[in-house]
Amino acid sequence: MKKHAGLTERFHKKRLVFSGTVDFRADTVVLPNGRKATRAFMAHPGAVAVLPVLPDGSIIFVRQYRYPVGEATLEIPAGKLHSAADKPLARVKAELQEETGYTARSIKPLVAFWPTTAFSNEVLHIFTAFGLRPGPASPDEDEFVRTEVIPFEKAWRLFEAGAIRDAKTIIALQAWKIKLLERK
Secondary structure (H helix, E strand, C coil): CCCCCCCCCEEEECCEEEECCCEEEEEEEECCCCCEEEEEEEECCCEEEEEEECCCCCEEEEEEEECCCCEEEEECCEEECCCCCCCHHHHHHHHHHHHHCCEEEEEEEEEEECCCCCCECCCEEEEEEEEEECCCCCCCCCCCEEEEEECHHHHHHHHHCCCCCCHHHHHHHHHHHHHHHHHC
C-alpha cells in the first residue's frame, strides 16, 4: 500500500497571481474524492542559512531590521537561492561572505526543512561553517547588517528568553545543541 494513498492532490491548472522576488500562485488541484479546489501558495526557489562556528564555539550572527515584524532581529546569515538551479552549497558560501565577510575552510550540512508547508514550497538548507577567516563583507545594496559574535551558551539563553525569535536561527541552534550533546 502506498503511504500517500487517499491523500494525494493532483495538479490540474496553474494560475500565477504575482511574480516578483518570489511567485504567488493559486493552482487548481483535483482532490482525492475527485472534486477540484484552489491551493494558494508562495512558489519559492529555496534558501540557505549558515551557523558560523568559531574555534571557541562562539557563533557569528547578523542583526538586521526586518520590515514585516518591525524589529531588528538576531539571526544566522541566510539568503534566498537565485533559482531552482542554484546550488545550496555555493549560495551559502556567498551569503556567509556577503553578510559577515567571513570565508570558511569547511561547510557541512546541518538540517534542511520546509518552513511553512501550508503556504509555501520553500526548502531551507542550514549548514555549519568552520575554519572561519575574517574579511570584508559585501552586503547587497539594500541590505544593512551588523555582525555579532556570541558564545553559544549565551545565544542559547537568548533563545530561551525569547530574544531570538527567527525560526531558522532557532532550528539551527537546536540542531547544533543536539550535535554537541551527541559528541559528549
